[in-house]
Amino acid sequence: MRQQTGETKGNARAEMIFATGNAHKLKEFREIVGGDIVVCGLSDMGCDADIPEDAETLEGNALAKARWVAARYGAPCFADDTGLEVDALDGRPGVHSARYGCAEGHDAQANRQRLLSELQGVEPAARTARFRTVIAYIDARGAEHLFEGTVEGHILDSERGGDGFGYDPLFVPAGWTQTFAEAGADRKNAVSHRGRAVRAFVDFLRNEKQKNNNNTR
Ligand code: IMP
Numbered sequence: 754m755r756q757q758t759g760e761t762k763g764n765a766r767a768e769m770i771f772a773t774g775n776a777h778k779l780k781e782f783r784e785i786v787g788g789d790i791v792v793c794g795l796s797d798m799g800c801d802a803d804i805p806e807d808a809e810t811l812e813g814n815a816l817a818k819a820r821w822v823a824a825r826y827g828a829p830c831f832a833d834d835t836g837l838e839v840d841a842l843d844g845r846p847g848v849h850s851a852r853y854g855c856a857e858g859h860d861a862q863a864n865r866q867r868l869l870s871e872l873q874g875v876e877p878a879a880r881t882a883r884f885r886t887v888i889a890y891i892d893a894r895g896a897e898h899l900f901e902g903t904v905e906g907h908i909l910d911s912e913r914g915g916d917g918f919g920y921d922p923l924f925v926p927a928g929w930t931q932t933f934a935e936a937g938a939d940r941k942n943a944v945s946h947r948g949r950a951v952r953a954f955v956d957f958l959r960n961e962k963q964k965n966n967n968n969t970r
Contacts, residue, residue, distance in 0.1 A: 769890075770798060772822040772832035777918075785942065785951045790958055798826065811836050811848055812899060815889035823891040831890040831954065835946060837920050839868070839882040839908060841875045850920070861919050865912065868923060872908060880908045882924065884946035888954045898957065902949025917941065 768791045771779055779794040786792070795801070804821045808814045811834040818832030836847040846853035846868070854863030872880060888900040905927045912922035914934030921933035926944055933941050942948040 770830040772818040811887040815887045819889040829893045833888045835886045886946040886950040900954040902946045904946045
């Protein structure tokens with residue numbers, strides 16, 4: 754039965770596990786949800802496993818990571834996956850965004866270099882793109898739920914800005930003149946793919962909590 758919640762190394766009780774070893778993502782999630790939903794990350798569980806991400810879709814990868822954690826810990830959990838979809842490249846790099854410029858992955862500079870070279874000669878109006886984040890949540894009964902957030906924009910022909918990460922210095926959201934790497938975290942989170950997906954997920958969790966509270970009154 755999947756009724757337990759995650760018990761962290763420090764014995765603090767968490768309502769669910771975020772299937773990530775990325776401390777930045779965990780912090781961002783906690784900032785968005787505040788204290789309403791108590792979440793622990795994989796390192797809180799003493800887990801440093803590299804969970805396989807070899808599906809061909811964002812949904813597939815997010816579900817695979819969440820299922821891996823649900824099977825191992827028997828607790829409610831969620832995972833996310835993000836991709837940059839560039840129209841002139843038929844949606845690439847998409848699900849392969851992390852490893853686009855270098856097979857080992859996590860080399861943001863190499864990823865941006867490859868993107869710029871693939872888009873060389875493509876005129877500004879044709880450089881449209883979107884970030885898409887999918888969150889997969891497995892609840893206490895083992896039911897699976899998907900949430901999505903996207904932000905439309907376009908890709909510049911050179912980098913601008915020192916904040917942010919990944920493709921941020923090349924991505925200008927629709928209606929903006931700045932890149933994500935020129936905006937502060939708050940402005941980015943307000944419109945970003947991840948911010949939107951997290952808010953959709955958190956709205957769902959708050960509704961579920963409210964329903965449970967009403968049922969136990
Ligand atoms: P992940 O699924 O969140 O690990 O994202 C996969 C890859 O997409 C990362 O390695 C980054 O290159 C890129 N990426 C994800 N989110 C963002 C973002 O908010 N800005 C820029 N690049 C991002």
